[in-house]
Amino acid sequence: MDTPPPAIHVSGLRKSYGRLEVLKGVDFTVAAGSIFALLGSNGAGKTTVVRILSTLLKPDAGTAGVAGFDAVAQPERVRESISLTGQFAAVDQILTGRENLVMVARLRQVSDPGRVADDLLARFGLTEAGARRVATYSGGMRRRLDIAMSLIGDPKVIFLDEPTTGLDPEARIEVWKEIQGLADSGTTVLLTTQYLEEAEKLADRIAILHQGTIIVSGTLAELRGLLPAAKAELVERQPTLEEIFLAVVGNKEQS
Amino acid sequence: MSAHVLSNTGVMLGRSIRHVTRSMDTIITVTIMPIAFMLLFRFVFGGAIQAGTDNYTNYLMPGILLIAISSGISYTGFRLFNDMQSGIFERFHSMPIARSAVLWGHVLTSVVSNAISVVVIILVGLLMGFRTSAGVLDWLAVAGILILFTLSLTWLAMIAGLAASSTDGATAFSYPLIFLPFISSAFVPTATMPAAVRAFAENQPVTSIVNALRALFDQQPVGTGIWVALGWCAGILVVAYAFAMRVYRRKVA
Numbered sequence: 240m241d242t243p244p245p246a247i248h249v250s251g252l253r254k255s256y257g258r259l260e261v262l263k264g265v266d267f268t269v270a271a272g273s274i275f276a277l278l279g280s281n282g283a284g285k286t287t288v289v290r291i292l293s294t295l296l297k298p299d300a301g302t303a304g305v306a307g308f309d310a311v312a313q314p315e316r317v318r319e320s321i322s323l324t325g326q327f328a329a330v331d332q333i334l335t336g337r338e339n340l341v342m343v344a345r346l347r348q349v350s351d352p353g354r355v356a357d358d359l360l361a362r363f364g365l366t367e368a369g370a371r372r373v374a375t376y377s378g379g380m381r382r383r384l385d386i387a388m389s390l391i392g393d394p395k396v397i398f399l400d401e402p403t404t405g406l407d408p409e410a411r412i413e414v415w416k417e418i419q420g421l422a423d424s425g426t427t428v429l430l431t432t433q434y435l436e437e438a439e440k441l442a443d444r445i446a447i448l449h450q451g452t453i454i455v456s457g458t459l460a461e462l463r464g465l466l467p468a469a470k471a472e473l474v475e476r477q478p479t480l481e482e483i484f485l486a487v488v489g490n491k492e493q494s
Numbered sequence: 495m496s497a498h499v500l501s502n503t504g505v506m507l508g509r510s511i512r513h514v515t516r517s518m519d520t521i522i523t524v525t526i527m528p529i530a531f532m533l534l535f536r537f538v539f540g541g542a543i544q545a546g547t548d549n550y551t552n553y554l555m556p557g558i559l560l561i562a563i564s565s566g567i568s569y570t571g572f573r574l575f576n577d578m579q580s581g582i583f584e585r586f587h588s589m590p591i592a593r594s595a596v597l598w599g600h601v602l603t604s605v606v607s608n609a610i611s612v613v614v615i616i617l618v619g620l621l622m623g624f625r626t627s628a629g630v631l632d633w634l635a636v637a638g639i640l641i642l643f644t645l646s647l648t649w650l651a652m653i654a655g656l657a658a659s660s661t662d663g664a665t666a667f668s669y670p671l672i673f674l675p676f677i678s679s680a681f682v683p684t685a686t687m688p689a690a691v692r693a694f695a696e697n698q699p700v701t702s703i704v705n706a707l708r709a710l711f712d713q714q715p716v717g718t719g720i721w722v723a724l725g726w727c728a729g730i731l732v733v734a735y736a737f738a739m740r741v742y743r744r745k746v747a
């Protein structure tokens with residue numbers, strides 16, 4: 240059988256900030272073209288994983304491979320394959336939306352930066368706002384611009400760190416549509432989230448990061464199978480990811 | 495340097511220059527204080543100062559320009575600090591671009607914006623009676639010294655911008671620099687100062703730079719003093735650059 244190599248492969252990843260041990264051996268694999276959700280509560284270490292994968296931070300131990308390249312040994316090759324949309328919108332507030340896009344297009348040396356920018360403005364519903372400074376944008380508009388900036392140059396792998404945190408429900412649904420569209424066009428998406436609903440809605444596979452390790456991972460159906468039988472009887476409808484999360488985290492803390 | 499690095503640096507410079515031109519208030523702030531000092535010294539203290547010159551505006555111009563640059567670079571620290579805070583730095587660092595371009599964009603912007611304020615101040619100085627017999631070569635030498643001075647202080651500002659944990663920290667380092675010209679030959683001859691102050695004044699960088707600029711504006715021989723001035727600038731530049739890169743590498747994996 241010939242399976243394509245994974246887009247992301249993380250194994251034995253460890254990272255401490257001083258005495259604080261945040262990652263204690265994290266392992267997961269993301270298939271090319273799929274959406275993978277890294278789920279965890281605030282402070283679980285999701286951003287730390289994303290920063291290691293996007294070559295911004297070096298792990299203490301373990302390996303992080305992206306698109307077949309090692310994030311520590313071949314950071315330039317990794318950067319050519321990825322795009323990062325960080326936890327806080329990384330847009331230039333003093334420039335206009337269009338200028339932000341043109342800037343990234345020119346940095347990535349794609350041809351016809353102006354057209355690329357106009358196409359993305361149209362696609363993300365920002366055409367009218369394109370000539371305005373980003374400082375005047377709403378949170379949802381900034382997030383959409385942020386994601387649009389990440390798409391320039393057609394990266395193979397996109398990291399979205401809590402892409403919908405702080406957005407209103409409408410803006411959240413728009414961002415979800417875009418993420419789905421990305422995966423449909425063959426891009427690999429790793430997204431982190433605190434919202435179980437988001438992982439449930441978007442992800443092909445879900446991994447729960449808790450107390451420094453991945454305590455469970457699999458498809459939504461596989462995770463549902465983890466729910467203790469007794470609990471499953473009490474829950475008449477399909478259990479939500481939230482119930483699975485609480486059950487698994489609860490078990491972990493008792494043991 | 496590869497075409498890639500040049501192209502990336504050009505984009506970064508363009509971005510950062512827009513930040514300067516879109517906050518004209520910073521240019522005004524940067525030029526107004528030195529101009530105020532120029533008015534104060536020329537029209538309030540000037541009459542009482544015995545500088546042994548018949549054109550005191552000429553005498554104080556070099557010091558005023560150094561004050562302008564010393565306060566101008568605090569905005570460089572400020573802009574770099576904002577980039578570090580806003581996450582746009584991380585975006586750039588996760589992109590397949592020359593990492594050096596990110597810092598050099600700020601450095602070149604600092605040179606350009608300080609050059610603009612220097613030109614504005616010289617024009618105001620002309621209105622106030624500044625006159626120079628400097629020829630093209632003298633002007634080139636003046637520009638060279640001022641650019642080297644700007645670069646050396648800019649790399650100090652880069653350290654502050656990279657290492658600071660607050661906006662104040664990113665800008666406050668420039669305050670002592672702004673005061674250095676007052677304890678130098680910039681406004682009064684050092685000969686009138688008490689021995690200890692005089693020893694400090696004559697051996698700190700501003701005096702040698704001021705004397706060299708004054709000589710160039712006046713078409714006087716610069717003597718060996720200009721090498722002292724260039725040595726100070728180059729020395730500060732090398733040390734500040736090395737230190738800034740250390741801080742940078744510690745902050746960025």
Ligand SMILES: Nc1ncnc2c1ncn2[C@@H]1O[C@H](COP(=O)(O)OP(=O)(O)O)[C@@H](O)[C@H]1O
Pocket residue numbers: 256259261279280281282283284285286287288
């Ligand atoms: N640069 C840092 N220095 C010290 N501690 C940090 C640093 N970055 C993150 N942390 C700590 O590491 C833990 C995990 O952080 P993070 O990866 O941001 O979690 P998440 O993204 O899941 O909320 C938190 O307790 C956070 O306070």
Ligand SMILES: [Mg+2]
Pocket residue numbers: 285286287326400401
């Ligand atoms: Mg986070």
